[in-house]
Every structure is written in structure tokens, then in C-alpha cells.
Amino acid sequence: MPGADEPPGAARPGRWLVLLAWSWSGLAGAASALWFPDSPVIRHYTWRGEACPGCRDLPPLPVWERMAELAGLGPVRFLQAPDEGLGHAYSAAPDRVVLSPSALNLESCHLNFVVGHELAHLARRHFDEDAIALSVYSGRPANWTGDGEAALQLADGNFGLALRVSHLWQQQEDEADWLGALLAAQASGCSLEAGALAYLGHDAQAGGGLAAAHAPAMERVLRLLPFAESARRLGTLAPP
Numbered sequence: 001m002p003g004a005d006e007p008p009g010a011a012r013p014g015r016w017l018v019l020l021a022w023s024w025s026g027l028a029g030a031a032s033a034l035w036f037p038d039s040p041v042i043r044h045y046t047w048r049g050e051a052c053p054g055c056r057d058l059p060p061l062p063v064w065e066r067m068a069e070l071a072g073l074g075p076v077r078f079l080q081a082p083d084e085g086l087g088h089a090y091s092a093a094p095d096r097v098v099l100s101p102s103a104l105n106l107e108s109c110h111l112n113f114v115v116g117h118e119l120a121h122l123a124r125r126h127f128d129e130d131a132i133a134l135s136v137y138s139g140r141p142a143n144w145t146g147d148g149e150a151a152l153q154l155a156d157g158n159f160g161l162a163l164r165v166s167h168l169w170q171q172q173e174d175e176a177d178w179l180g181a182l183l184a185a186q187a188s189g190c191s192l193e194a195g196a197l198a199y200l201g202h203d204a205q206a207g208g209g210l211a212a213a214h215a216p217a218m219e220r221v222l223r224l225l226p227f228a229e230s231a232r233r234l235g236t237l238a239p240p
């Protein structure tokens with residue numbers, strides 16, 4: 001889910017590959033990428049922005065700003081978490097990406113993928129999607145509150161509700177993975193192999209080698225493979 005990491009609709013590689021091929025020549029120099037899906041037309045909740053204790057502002061790297069631009073986002077606030085408690089990175093509604101100290105030491109293509117993934121969560125408004133789903137699945141009308149944080153709190157301590165929304169969270173992670181990988185490719189020339197696959201593969205190997213890989217990381221790798229050629233072509237558009 002966007003709030004705690006470790007991608008409307010499920011990824012449809014075929015559809016997007018066709019769009020990529022169709023729109024190739026018009027991409028260079030564009031502000032937002034033509035291939036990046038439009039912001040979904042869904043209810044926009046009010047987000048106060050939860051406190052981030054111990055976090056400090058992080059000056060964004062130009063490549064992060066370029067990815068945000070390609071995703072059609074306005075200004076994004078980047079923060080450094082005080083520790084590794086919530087993993088390498090997470091996004092927080094409506095406009096924040098939080099990175100851990102060790103994430104900042106990742107190889108650049110790994111870090112670009114991680115940041116791209118979080119930017120995709122923001123651009124696709126997965127937090128609003130979650131607020132709607134949690135409201136509906138808990139039996140409330142979709143508009144019972146306009147307060148996004150209040151809607152997300154419905155999942156607190158409610159394992160059954162979380163289980164019912166888990167399929168949506170999986171779709172969101174898939175979407176953030178392939179969109180993040182392609183953002184990193186166009187913004188920095190990182191291939192899928194050098195960025196997303198290497199990052200996730202490293203994670204899998206930490207569990208005892210690829211043969212004994214953690215299923216989630218390996219599943220993410222397998223779902224990303226159809227995007228390797230798209231990333232390679234987008235990489236040719238990266239600034240020198």
C-alpha cells in the first residue's frame with residue numbers, strides 16, 4: 001500500500017507497450033510523459049499530511065524532480081526518515097516521499113526506481129483509492145467522510161477489512177513497480193536490469209539466493225519483465 005512499502009487497474013503490459021510504441025517520437029522534451037496514465041477521476045479526499053516524527057527535509061535530486069514532472073505531479077516534498085523502521089521508502093498523502101538513511105546510499109539506479117515507485121503511488125492517487133475502498137468494504141457510503149486519514153483509519157486493527165482490500169493493494173504495488181521503473185528509465189537512462197530488477201533481485205538473494213528467493217520479490221521481478229524493452233527505449237530519451 002502507498003503508506004508503507006516495502007501499482008487503476010492491474011498492469012496491462014500489452015496495452016501500454018502499444019501506447020509506448022505509438023507515442024515514441026513525441027516524448028522527448030515533453031513535460032509529463034505521454035505514456036504515463038492520466039490522474040484517475042476519483043473522489044479527492046482532504047489530506048492533512050500525517051506527522052513524520054524525526055523526519056527532515058531532503059533537497060530533491062534533479063532526477064527525482066524530473067520523474068515527478070514525467071508523472072504529471074506538482075511539487076513533491078521529499079523527507080529523510082530518522083531510521084529504517086518503515087523500510088527504504090514510503091509515500092504519504094498527498095505529496096510526500098520519505099526515504100530512509102540507507103536508501104540514500106543505494107546505487108543510483110536502484111534509488112531512482114525506489115523513488116519512481118513512490119511517485120507513481122502519489123500520481124495514481126492510490127491513497128484516495130484506498131480511502132474509497134476501505135469505506136465501501138466497511139459498509140459505509142463512499143462519501144461518509146471527506147477526511148482521508150479518517151477513512152484510512154478504518155483498517156486499523158481490522159484484519160478482516162485489510163484482507164478484503166489486499167487485492168487492491170497488490171494491484172497498486174504492481175502499478176507502482178512498472179510505472180516507477182519506466183519513470184527511472186526516461187529520467188535517468190536506468191535499464192530495467194540495472195534498476196528495478198537488480199534492486200528486487202538483491203532483496204530476493206538476501207533470502208538465500210534466487211532459488212530460495214522470497215516469493216514476493218521474485219513475483220515482482222516476473223511481473224516487471226515484460227517492461228524491459230519499454231525501459232530500454234525510454235532510456236534513450238534520458239538527459240545526458
Ligand SMILES: [Zn+2]
Nearest residue numbers: 001005173176
Ligand atoms: Zn509501494
